[in-house]
Amino acid sequence: MPYYIGDVIQDEDKLVARTPERFRDGGIEVLTQTSVMEINAKESLVQLGDGSRVKYDILAVGTGTIPILPGIPGQDLEGVFTLKRLNDAIRIKAWIEEKPVHEAAIIGAGFISMEMCENLRRRNIKTTVINMGALPVTRWDPIFSKKAQEELDKKGVVTLTGTKTQNIEKGADGRLHLTTTVGELVVDLLILAIGVKPDAQLAAAAGIPLGKTGAIQVDFSQKTPLENIYAVGDCCEVFNRVSKRWVHIPLGDIANKQGRVAGRNIGGSPMLFPGIVAAQSFRLFDLEMAATGIDDREATQAGFHPVSSIVWGNAIAGPMPGNSSVGIKLIADQSTGKLLGAQAIGGAGAVSRINTLSCALWAGLGLDEVAYLDLAYAPPFSPSWDPIHVAAQDLLKKL
Amino acid sequence: MGKKLVIVGSGAGGASVAAEAKRRDPDLDVLMIEQGDYTSVAA
Numbered sequence: 001m002p003y004y005i006g007d008v009i010q011d012e013d014k015l016v017a018r019t020p021e022r023f024r025d026g027g028i029e030v031l032t033q034t035s036v037m038e039i040n041a042k043e044s045l046v047q048l049g050d051g052s053r054v055k056y057d058i059l060a061v062g063t064g065t066i067p068i069l070p071g072i073p074g075q076d077l078e079g080v081f082t083l084k085r086l087n088d089a090i091r092i093k094a095w096i097e098e099k100p101v102h103e104a105a106i107i108g109a110g111f112i113s114m115e116m117c118e119n120l121r122r123r124n125i126k127t128t129v130i131n132m133g134a135l136p137v138t139r140w141d142p143i144f145s146k147k148a149q150e151e152l153d154k155k156g157v158v159t160l161t162g163t164k165t166q167n168i169e170k171g172a173d174g175r176l177h178l179t180t181t182v183g184e185l186v187v188d189l190l191i192l193a194i195g196v197k198p199d200a201q202l203a204a205a206a207g208i209p210l211g212k213t214g215a216i217q218v219d220f221s222q223k224t225p226l227e228n229i230y231a232v233g234d235c236c237e238v239f240n241r242v243s244k245r246w247v248h249i250p251l252g253d254i255a256n257k258q259g260r261v262a263g264r265n266i267g268g269s270p271m272l273f274p275g276i277v278a279a280q281s282f283r284l285f286d287l288e289m290a291a292t293g294i295d296d297r298e299a300t301q302a303g304f305h306p307v308s309s310i311v312w313g314n315a316i317a318g319p320m321p322g323n324s325s326v327g328i329k330l331i332a333d334q335s336t337g338k339l340l341g342a343q344a345i346g347g348a349g350a351v352s353r354i355n356t357l358s359c360a361l362w363a364g365l366g367l368d369e370v371a372y373l374d375l376a377y378a379p380p381f382s383p384s385w386d387p388i389h390v391a392a393q394d395l396l397k398k399l
Numbered sequence: 400m401g402k403k404l405v406i407v408g409s410g411a412g413g414a415s416v417a418a419e420a421k422r423r424d425p426d427l428d429v430l431m432i433e434q435g436d437y438t439s440v441a442a
Contacts, residue, residue: 202407
């Protein structure tokens with residue numbers, strides 16, 4: 001959706017994988033603009049907004065997430081948006097084009113905020129990131145987050161760090177006047193991108209147990225503990241193969257897979273969801289950032305003894321023109337020598353390396369195996385010792 | 400008609416359940432309920 005707002009994707013219809021009409025053509029009934037008020041698990045029915053009741057034999061809950069709001073006076077004003085639904089993206093784009101918007105601010109500095117920065121700058125909108133913390137995208141090592149911050153600076157994004165927004169008011173000029181802990185800021189558009197939480201209220205009210213993460217508890221069949229009730233996607237938990245823990249990672253690719261697994265189980269072709277390794281990527285202007293597995297802190301929490309190191313290498317062979325630097329951080333368990341996680345940043349080739357390392361994590365490879373993985377070498381794509389090999393060999397010294 | 404499957408939400412997860420369940424068991428009576436305007440949106 002950020003790329004739709006940036007007009008890289010021009011047509012909103014392209015974001016819809018399957019329209020209600022196409023579902024109906026396939027024999028699936030669809031109700032849009034219809035709220036479910038209550039799930040009554042005892043009587044196996046749902047109550048809709050118009051008071052009508054629908055009986056079910058099997059229920060699947062896919063209620064997604066809700067944006068976390070900062071709780072600032074004025075957060076409901078016109079011109080202040082969250083970005084969750086396609087409607088939000090359409091409204092933001094219309095606001096940008098009609099207003100017009102010259103200056104924007106984003107509260108939050110996660111990957112959605114970063115994608116929005118790129119796309120707002122693409123539209124030549126002066127953009128300010130209001131970050132309560134010191135660095136953006138904190139999933140990554142501070143050394144990589146600093147690189148992300150430098151990229152923001154280089155592309156003309158203003159960042160206010162350690163800054164809280166205290167008040168939003170609509171001025172006599174029709175613009176949004178933000179009072180922050182470092183002064184006043186006047187913008188035409190404000191995006192709230194602090195994060196999301198599982199939308200599990202309906203489920204919880206129905207007595208469907210939630211996990212420790214606050215998301216709906218499921219098993220590998222996507223079944224909740226209540227009979228005939230499944231849950232899929234961002235509203236439920238997912239098993240992390242590395243930490244062996246149930247986590248909440250709201251990403252659309254995971255939701256797709258969980259949905260397909262639930263659909264198979266409901267449709268009589270049983271299968272188990274294999275879990276995830278938490279692979280993730282995004283682009284920030286000319287930078288690729290990606291991560292997979294768990295970081296040092298999560299590793300310690302999961303009972304591992306993590307060691308890690310960062311190596312900078314070349315994404316392509318040294319003598320080739322267009323050489324670009326790529327940073328790779330590997331995290332491994334000192335006791336077993338197994339890879340636990342990886343992070344990468346670079347102009348090109350960071351995401352592809354994280355995909356490779358995701359396979360290594362999936363397979364439970366040891367660092368010694370990663371150090372000699374047979375990868376597809378050719379000068380335009382990598383040095384003969386890929387940065388993955390170099391990073392693994394570097395970390396092996398710490399085991 | 401076969402069993403009645405009700406799906407709350409039509410995002411990536413819910414929409415995949417609908418499509419896959421119906422594909423595997425064409426006799427299923429599937430109803431997907433969405434509070435917004437759009438189904439199956441790629442974020």
